[in-house]
Amino acid sequence: MLPKSGDRFSEKIMLETTTARQRISRGFGMKTILTSLALLGLVLAGTAAATTGAIAQEEAHNEAAPTHFPIHEPKEMDWSFAGPFGTYDKAQLQRGLKVYKEVCAACHSMKLVAFRTLEDLGYSEAQVKALAAEYTINDGPNDAGDMFDRPGIPSDYFPAPFPNDQAAAAANGGAAPPDMSLLAKARGVERGFPRFVFDIFTQYAQGGPDYIHSLLTGYDEQPPAGMEIPEGTHYNPYFIAGVSLKMPNPLSDDQVTYDDGSPQTVDQYSRDVSAFLMWAAEPHLEARKKTGFRVLVFLLLFGALVYLTKRKVWAGVAH
Amino acid sequence: MSEGHSTYTPKTGIGRWFDARMPLPRLVYDSFVAYPVPRNLNYAWTFGGILALMLAAQMLTGIVLAMHYAADSTLAFDSVEKIMRDVNSGWLLRYMHSNGASFFFVAVYIHIFRGLYYGSYKAPRELLWILGCIIYLLMMATGFMGYVLPWGQMSFWGATVITGFFSAIPLVGDWIQQLLLGGYAVDNPTLNRFFSLHYLLPFMIAGVVVLHIWALHVVGQSNPTGIEVKSKTDTVAFTPYATIKDAFGMLVFLFIFAYFVFYLPNFLGHPDNYVVADPLKTPAHIVPEWYFLPFYAILRAITFNIGPINSKLGGVLAMFGSIAMLFLVPWLDTSKVRSAVYRPWYKLFFWLFVIDAVLLGWLGSQPAEGSYVFMAQMATLFYFAFFLVVLPVLGLVETPRRLPNSITEAVLEKNKGGGGGHPARATAAPETKG
Numbered sequence: 001m002l003p004k005s006g007d008r009f010s011e012k013i014m015l016e017t018t019t020a021r022q023r024i025s026r027g028f029g030m031k032t033i034l035t036s037l038a039l040l041g042l043v044l045a046g047t048a049a050a051t052t053g054a055i056a057q058e059e060a061h062n063e064a065a066p067t068h069f070p071i072h073e074p075k076e077m078d079w080s081f082a083g084p085f086g087t088y089d090k091a092q093l094q095r096g097l098k099v100y101k102e103v104c105a106a107c108h109s110m111k112l113v114a115f116r117t118l119e120d121l122g123y124s125e126a127q128v129k130a131l132a133a134e135y136t137i138n139d140g141p142n143d144a145g146d147m148f149d150r151p152g153i154p155s156d157y158f159p160a161p162f163p164n165d166q167a168a169a170a171a172n173g174g175a176a177p178p179d180m181s182l183l184a185k186a187r188g189v190e191r192g193f194p195r196f197v198f199d200i201f202t203q204y205a206q207g208g209p210d211y212i213h214s215l216l217t218g219y220d221e222q223p224p225a226g227m228e229i230p231e232g233t234h235y236n237p238y239f240i241a242g243v244s245l246k247m248p249n250p251l252s253d254d255q256v257t258y259d260d261g262s263p264q265t266v267d268q269y270s271r272d273v274s275a276f277l278m279w280a281a282e283p284h285l286e287a288r289k290k291t292g293f294r295v296l297v298f299l300l301l302f303g304a305l306v307y308l309t310k311r312k313v314w315a316g317v318a319h
Numbered sequence: 320m321s322e323g324h325s326t327y328t329p330k331t332g333i334g335r336w337f338d339a340r341m342p343l344p345r346l347v348y349d350s351f352v353a354y355p356v357p358r359n360l361n362y363a364w365t366f367g368g369i370l371a372l373m374l375a376a377q378m379l380t381g382i383v384l385a386m387h388y389a390a391d392s393t394l395a396f397d398s399v400e401k402i403m404r405d406v407n408s409g410w411l412l413r414y415m416h417s418n419g420a421s422f423f424f425v426a427v428y429i430h431i432f433r434g435l436y437y438g439s440y441k442a443p444r445e446l447l448w449i450l451g452c453i454i455y456l457l458m459m460a461t462g463f464m465g466y467v468l469p470w471g472q473m474s475f476w477g478a479t480v481i482t483g484f485f486s487a488i489p490l491v492g493d494w495i496q497q498l499l500l501g502g503y504a505v506d507n508p509t510l511n512r513f514f515s516l517h518y519l520l521p522f523m524i525a526g527v528v529v530l531h532i533w534a535l536h537v538v539g540q541s542n543p544t545g546i547e548v549k550s551k552t553d554t555v556a557f558t559p560y561a562t563i564k565d566a567f568g569m570l571v572f573l574f575i576f577a578y579f580v581f582y583l584p585n586f587l588g589h590p591d592n593y594v595v596a597d598p599l600k601t602p603a604h605i606v607p608e609w610y611f612l613p614f615y616a617i618l619r620a621i622t623f624n625i626g627p628i629n630s631k632l633g634g635v636l637a638m639f640g641s642i643a644m645l646f647l648v649p650w651l652d653t654s655k656v657r658s659a660v661y662r663p664w665y666k667l668f669f670w671l672f673v674i675d676a677v678l679l680g681w682l683g684s685q686p687a688e689g690s691y692v693f694m695a696q697m698a699t700l701f702y703f704a705f706f707l708v709v710l711p712v713l714g715l716v717e718t719p720r721r722l723p724n725s726i727t728e729a730v731l732e733k734n735k736g737g738g739g740g741h742p743a744r745a746t747a748a749p750e751t752k753g
Contacts, residue, residue: 061725111572112397112400112404182594188590203583204588207590281593284403284404288414292580299574306563307567310566313563314563317560318733319358
């Protein structure tokens with residue numbers, strides 16, 4: 001047991017620990033206590049898995065009065081901007097903008113998005129100017145001290161449909177429709193273990209657009225028998241915060257005219273507006289992914305060189 | 320280590336002139352070039368350097384972000400969005416800073432667990448360990464206040480919940496809470512003082528880091544065997560050996576960091592923080608940043624009154640107690656052997672503790688209801704048992720494995736044993752290097 005050489009330090013340790021151990025293990029059943037503590041730890045890890053399953057079962061029981069939302073998880077769609085080389089589909093963003101302008105904008109503001117940034121969607125400077133001019137912006141005060149209306153210019157932001165949140169809430173049954181600038185990043189259904197671990201490797205970051213698309217296409221489903229839907233709300237099993245929401249089904253087939261021949265269906269509208277909202281929330285996504293690839297390639301090459309250098313430096317030294 | 324005399328000899332006239340007046344180059348040379356480090360340090364020892372790098376990166380990105388940020392409750396949220404949309408490379412700065420905070424904590428947790436595994440806190444490194452614990456506390460305060468600055472829903476409600484802890488303290492609790500908030504609720508004064516402190520604390524961290532490194536250079540690094548350095552053959556020079564190894568460790572770490580910054584920048588955040596703070600709308604589940612989740616789980620695990628201590632105060636005490644445990648580790652651990660490598664029982668409990676900490680983290684992210692509460696209570700029990708029972712008792716009853724006589728002996732044994740590199744050269748080299 002003891003080291004042979006004259007190393008006093010470790011020798012002393014060995015002696016002291018051995019005697020201490022003998023002293024104590026005779027008195028109490030310390031090993032038993034330790035073993036049970038170790039078992040407790042293992043049991044903990046085991047119960048974690050078991051109870052998660054039990055909780056899921058509990059929920060499944062009363063379909064008419066669910067306690068966890070959304071009732072259905074968002075459907076995972078194929079998005080052009082997913083993955084390490086993802087880019088926005090400009091035609092899709094333009095269609096999404098059309099849906100926003102003709103449908104959503106009636107109630108939802110998008111106050112962080114400036115007209116000038118719409119050039120990202122493939123519009124020319126002149127087209128953006130014309131588009132901005134369609135809007136009336138309340139500006140001022142002028143030299144006489146009066147507020148005045150003028151046509152929009154590219155540096156303006158999308159004007160809100162209501163003068164303030166209170167007006168928006170009053171016109172919409174008591175809840176102001178959320179601003180849409182960041183909606184695609186501000187919504188996301190929890191992925192849960194172990195999926196969030198896989199998400200790291202699949203680079204799943206489309207929870208927002210998936211959610212919006214599922215919500216917009218989820219109004220057709222009928223509530224289960226016996227479920228109470230509060231008055232003035234609409235059942236949607238994809239809604240994140242309850243069985244139903246104040247917003248009625250906003251989309252119907254052929255509601256928005258597409259001039260590029262894309263299908264004029266609720267599903268297509270929902271995809272397009274979800275993609276557009278992702279752009280609105282993350283306009284520099286393409287630059288981010290492009291830069292990221294270069295950075296990673298650089299780190300990989302530089303890392304490989306440093307590793308080889310490290311091997312050479314340490315070659316003569318056992319460690 | 321420091322008792323060894325300086326081997327610095329300035330080569331130029333300017334060098335000699337400087338050395339006679341203010342020997343800063345000598346200090347740098349002695350600390351980062353000639354400084355002897357144990358030859359058997361593994362990659363777990365690269366996290367000290369990684370943490371220094373992360374601190375510098377957080378300060379640099381933070382200083383630029385502060386140039387564009389407006390610490391006012393009516394402007395803060397939009398000013399962050401302005402950074403994300405209009406400031407040149409603003410999205411990069413902001414994502415580096417927010418993910419940098421997370422990776423700072425990733426690195427610090429690995430650093431702390433490394434210390435626990437190899438017994439790095441044992442004499443004569445108690446003060447070094449405590450300085451590290453202070454840095455960790457300062458980091459927690461900085462991280463928490465930084466998360467409030469974007470003024471999203473989680474910022475606001477996280478701040479409301481966390482400052483609410485202080486009101487549980489008897490007598491002075493309300494006063495402390497109001498001092499922190501600058502009022503009775505989280506509002507503009509809170510944001511202003513948090514911004515000020517968020518800017519200040521990193522510099523305090525940097526100060527304590529200097530003390531931490533100073534203490535380290537007095538007692539020298541621990542190493543995987545836990546045996547003190549005994550002769551010159553046990554060590555190699557910091558440069559080039561440790562510098563190149565640290566550099567490689569940093570690059571691997573930066574690779575993973577960059578992967579998140581560029582491809583999953585919001586993975587570690589919460590969607591609700593992209594909704595502007597609304598004092599009238601409480602989010603369904605208020606969760607703190609992931610790096611606080613184990614402590615949050617401990618806080619919520621105390622659902623019962625203990626004598627005069629109600630469950631709220633009990634939770635707060637348990638939470639602060641769980642951090643206080645770290646400060647006591649050097650004296651709670653009674654083992655004379657440092658490294659878990661030679662402590663089979665401790666090794667088992669160490670890994671159970673790691674599992675327990677991860678489990679607590681997951682429980683912290685779940686709603687405090689049903690069987691989650693019981694699981695959190697059991698996990699909390701094990702957390703405290705690890706420090707208060709396992710550490711003291713194990714040192715007395717465990718039979719450690721045979722310790723090698725020296726670091727060099729351990730290294731040579733390992734290389735002889737199995738497939739480690741170049742045995743012939745390895746045995747020849749140690750005497751000539753160092």
